[in-house]
Amino acid sequence: MRKAIDEFLKDLENDLLKMSGMVTEAIQQSITALKEKDLELAKEVRQNDQKINDIRLNIEEKCINIIATQQPVASDLRKIIAILNIITELERIGDYASGTAKITQKLGNGELVKPLIDIPRMAELAIDMVERSIAAYAKEDEKAARLINSQDDDIDELYHQVLRELISIMIEDPRTITRATYLIWVAHNLERTGDRVTNICERIIYLITGDMIEKL
């Protein structure tokens, strides 16, 4: 009985690691595609989003199966509930990366309204946050999960900086409005990614402590 549930949980965790790897790759590729105007890569990111959605559904189905057949309780139950929530957040992060790829396709080969400096930095931070949150999950490290929250503040700060810069560009030259707005959406996608990771961290804390917290 215990062996069976241990095997199920191990399998779930492997899937979760795989999914988080797919998501961080999607963020990375979406920003590379934007920077390099690589429309083929943007197309690939959008196609891969379906694979992220599929693995999420697959993990969800496995969780339902474990609940139905193993009736998990205590930390086993919390782990499954945490995973169910984490995959939802990861799937949404995948959607943001796909959204960024869609913007790259819309921008096409035209010039960007500004050099990309802060947006790639935001992407780096977002990827780091996802990776560190999943590491905190794997190690059940409550302290690490709480620390990740401060990184979200850094992303938020960069977001506001990008926003200010793009608004001033639009004021100076209203012809840039469409293209600048696209970049605001990209920055917003990355900002939201940070928020989603803080949700993941809240679930990790629930897994470890059993306490539901709304804001870290």
Add this chain to the structure above:
Amino acid sequence: MMENLTKEKSLTSIIDTSSEFQFNGVKSTASDMKIRMETKNLTVMYGKSTGIKDVSIPIYDNKVTALIGPSGCGKTTFLRALNRMHDMTRIAKVTGEVLLDNKNIYDEDVNPVIIRRKIGMVFQKPTPFPTMSIYDNVVAGLKLVGIRKKSLLQDVCEKALTQAALFDEVKDRLNDSGVSLSGGQQQRLSIARALAVEPEVLLMDEPTSSLDPQATTRIEELIHTLKNDVTIIIITHNMQQAARVSDKTAFFYVGDLVEMGDTRNIFTKPKEKKTEEYLTGRFG
């Protein structure tokens, strides 16, 4: 390690009374709930071996309290101490107190027969009296104390069978033998017999362990309804059953009470590592 567990911890750390309950939008805390029974430093020895030691817990009125733990942990010993069943075991020695409405049931001026009327018991296997009809089974306890008035016995029989959710199934054959019923019906008959004497507390020792899933569901539904009238303490080896039917759960291990609290808390975030390990099947 577990031997000194109770001594090492204050009662408040073992018994979680902090949780809130919500009913019809009105919040109340465990401290608002009425305590119907209470054990204080209850210890049961069998000769030199210890059955349970120093167990102090509250039993809340009109709530279902589940006792869980691996075989030999002292659940049944504890349950039997609650209606002085150990009186009949010569080598058993009970110390400490069992309070029912603040009166120690082990006091010298207390009649154990009356106590067992107030605190009824349902056993693992259905126990209909084989030579008696369904009707006689239900009213056996009343007849034992000299009640003979037919109309009263009939009323009590119908009420008890209805409470036990059996009346509709047997109303046309009350004179049939009790053992002619199915296993699940026999167990409900046993419950009806226990209810006929209008107990305040009902002790149930694995009441569904010999029943099929359908009969088990009937008994669980019955427990859910019955708690409006009586306070229930149930032993079960089925963790999911404890989670389904009880409001409070107490986990025993080698004679010690390890932890007691709201069932929802015990099954989602137990405080004690031992409870966690038992619930998740790491031992037991």
